[in-house]
Amino acid sequence: METAKHQSDEDILINGLKSGDQAAFHEAVRLYTPGMLAVARFYLDPSSAEETVQDCWVTVIDAIQKFEGRSGLKTWLHRIVANRAKNHLRKTKREVSSDFSETLDxxxxxxxxxxxxxxxxxxxxxxxxxxxxxxxxxxxxxxxxxxxxxxxxxxxxxxxxxxxxxxxxxxxxxxxxxxxxxxxxxxxxxxxxxxxxxxxxxxxxx
Amino acid sequence: MLMCRDLARIASDYIDGELGTMDRVSVKMHLLMCGHCRTFIGNLRASIDLMKAHSSQQVDEELVHRIDSRIKERLDAQRSRKNDSE
Structure with missing residues (x-):
């Protein structure tokens, strides 16, 4: 029941975004920006990450028309950010560095x-x-x-x-x-x- | 035999149900005998719950405002182009 309600809330939001409703965008920006930033920050420094998230939202205005709901809206947005951030990273020729060798702090x-x-x-x-x-x-x-x-x-x-x-x-x-x-x-x-x-x-x- | 340090290494996998049967049984056996590790697992679980309860969704209002403005600009431009062509 909870899932069905959740889906219909998301559907209403998606329809609002598709019709270019500014209030729907505001709601989506508030809801999804923290997660999108978390994705971007994985790849980029803080200011490039913010910039990437901002740019993403502008592209979403057009891209949302092609959103078919195969994944949830959140996952779709996070993938868009990840792709943009990866492209940005490639241009700067930096690499994400992380140590995966030791599991104990x-x-x-x-x-x-x-x-x-x-x-x-x-x-x-x-x-x-x-x-x-x-x-x-x-x-x-x-x-x-x-x-x-x-x-x-x-x-x-x-x-x-x-x-x-x-x-x-x-x-x-x-x-x-x-x-x-x-x-x-x-x-x-x-x-x-x-x-x-x-x-x-x-x-x-x- | 599984030692406390070994258990600490795989504690998250145990909590998330990502361990194979053998390892899972070893952890359970160890936990039956070791109070410190029971406390460790309990407190690690509590930390995870804390993370989930933490308002990670705290929004940077300034950033939201900047994004809203850019979206408005774009939507307005689209609308005026549409009106011009009609």
Whole structure:
């Protein structure tokens, strides 16, 4: 039922975009720009990424006429951004650099003894629900800071998979990474967030 | 035998259900015996939930405004071309 309602909301939005309705564009821009930025930032520096997302929206005005709904609107937009960002990257001859060789975060790795057991075990068990924790504004700000400090590749993978709830296949496709490398990016990013929450809960500081 | 460090390496795969049967059983066996790793998995799960609950959709209003303006410009130009040709 939820899905059907969701689809019809998306259909209404798509029809608005196809008819060039400015309010529909405003709604879509607000809804989809954060995810599009996450995709662009995987490939590009912050200012080129913003520029690419802006350019994308202008091309969407015409391109939406050919949108047939084979994928969802979100996935379609994310693919457009990924293609543009990749073209931009090719022109600048830069490469996306990422280390996929180590799955353990160095800070976490240091907490194990030589025999592979915990030397510094995890702190308090977190009993509060995510929703209750998020009501703590300081924690929310701290999470923002830590997300901003993640390597771009890890952050984009985390945002698309966790926050924008893409399936693994879609994330691999959009970010041009193999399934196993996506697993590494996700796990590395999650460990940073885990360490941040632990420090915050133990010290009350970010 | 699976050690705590090995479990930490594959914890996300365990949580996401991406492990093969053998590895999955090894993790479950280890978790039965190891309280620290149970806490680790629990807190890692909590971090993931936190990420999901976090308003990742925070919108940069200035950027939205800039995009809106560019779209308006383009739509207006299209409309005036259409009106001219009619």
């Amino acid at each position: 160095p800070e976490l790795a240091d907490r194990f003894a030589h025999n592979g057991r915990w030397a510094t075990p995890p702190g308090l068990k977190s009993n509060e629900s995510a929703q209750a924790l998020m009501e703590n504004g300081a924690l929310s700000d701290c999470l923002d800071q830590h997300l901003a400090a993640l390597p771009e590749t890890q952050r984009s993978a985390l945002m698309l998979y966790e926050a924008h709830q893409h399936k693994s296949d879609d994330v691999c496709n959009i970010l041009d990474v193999s399934a196993s490398n996506l697993r590494v990016l996700l796990h590395r990013a999650r460990q940073r967030i885990f360490l941040m929450v632990e420090t915050f809960q133990e010290t009350g500081e970010c």
